[in-house]
Each structure stands twice: as C-alpha cells, then as structure tokens.
Amino acid sequence: MHKTNNNYNRNNNKNNTNKVDVKKLFSDIGTVANVLGKIITTSKVVVDELKNQSGILYVFDTNALMNDPNLITIQKRNSSYIVPIVVLEELDKLKLDKNRSQKASNAIRAINKSNVRIEKYSEHVLPKDFDMRNNDNKILATAMKFSNKNVVIVTEDNNLKNKAKSQNIRCISLSEFRRS
Structure with missing residues (x-):
C-alpha cells in the first residue's frame, strides 16, 4: 500500500506540476505579448522619428x-x-x-x-x-x-x-x- 501511495503522490505531483506549468506558460505568453506590443509601439515611434529627421x-x-x-x-x-x-x-x-x-x-x-x-x-x-x-x-x-x-x-x-x-x-x- 505504501508503494501505491507513492505512485499516487508522484502522479498527483506530476498533474499539479503540469497545471502550474500551463498557468505559468499562459502567464509567460501574456508577458511576452505585452513586451512585444511595447517593442512594436516603440519601434513605430523610432521609425517615425527617423523619417522626420531628414x-x-x-x-x-x-x-x-x-x-x-x-x-x-x-x-x-x-x-x-x-x-x-x-x-x-x-x-x-x-x-x-x-x-x-x-x-x-x-x-x-x-x-x-x-x-x-x-x-x-x-x-x-x-x-x-x-x-x-x-x-x-x-x-x-x-x-x-x-x-x-x-x-x-x-x-x-x-x-x-x-x-x-x-x-x-x-x-x-x-x-x-x-x-x-
């Protein structure tokens, strides 16, 4: 029974880890999208400024x-x-x-x-x-x-x-x- 319990705990830990990883993954994707949005906006401003310099x-x-x-x-x-x-x-x-x-x-x-x-x-x-x-x-x-x-x-x-x-x-x- 002890072995089954350990297997259950391992499987349960894997499932929890996967759930946390998925949440973290979506959180990271949101962060990356936010950063990319800021980079794109900044790039547009820089491009506009470069166009206007000359x-x-x-x-x-x-x-x-x-x-x-x-x-x-x-x-x-x-x-x-x-x-x-x-x-x-x-x-x-x-x-x-x-x-x-x-x-x-x-x-x-x-x-x-x-x-x-x-x-x-x-x-x-x-x-x-x-x-x-x-x-x-x-x-x-x-x-x-x-x-x-x-x-x-x-x-x-x-x-x-x-x-x-x-x-x-x-x-x-x-x-x-x-x-x-």
Missing part, C-alpha cells in the same frame, strides 16, 4: 485646410503632416457658421481620413510677449516644438507668416505646398 514637418493652419482639405491627402516623400489641436477646435466652431460649415466639415473629414499627427502646443517655446490666447500663436507654438527639425507652416495668413518669420520658422502658401 524630412519636412508640415504644420497646417486652419485657413489652409478650409481652402483645400485635400492638401493633407497629398503624400510627399520624406515628410510628415501635423495639425495643431487648436486647428481642430477652430474647425469645430466653424462648423456652426452657415457660410463656412461645409468647408469646415470637409476639412475635418479629410483630417479623419489622413495620416496626420494631432499635436498640442507648448507655451514655453514662445517669447513671453506672445499672447497664448491667440490661436495663431498656438499654431506657431506647435510648430516651434519641432524647431530642431525642418518644420514649415502651410498658411495663407499673412500675420501668422510674419510672426513665424520673427521666430525663424518657414511658412509657405497653398500653391507653394502644391508645387514643392
């Missing part, structure tokens, strides 16, 4: 997207597109204006369909005499976050162009963007 970052103003929402569907080689969050807010308000609602809605739809980055502005990059309640200044501050890269604002707004020029940020018009 390319151009285009920052779009509200009027550019209102005048030609398809601008952001034009894929330019070695370039990335940024839409400042304040532009989305402006477009959202413009949807309520009878005269501009169609253009604003078209611009919002184009943004949704395109591969653009939506970025917040950073108050700390602008000189203190720039009023951060002004939306042009917020667009400029968004562009200035990337001033260590080749950043270009696409706009028809002459005042924004002048402000950007004062901060050594290049601006181009819609027609210049299409030709480039």
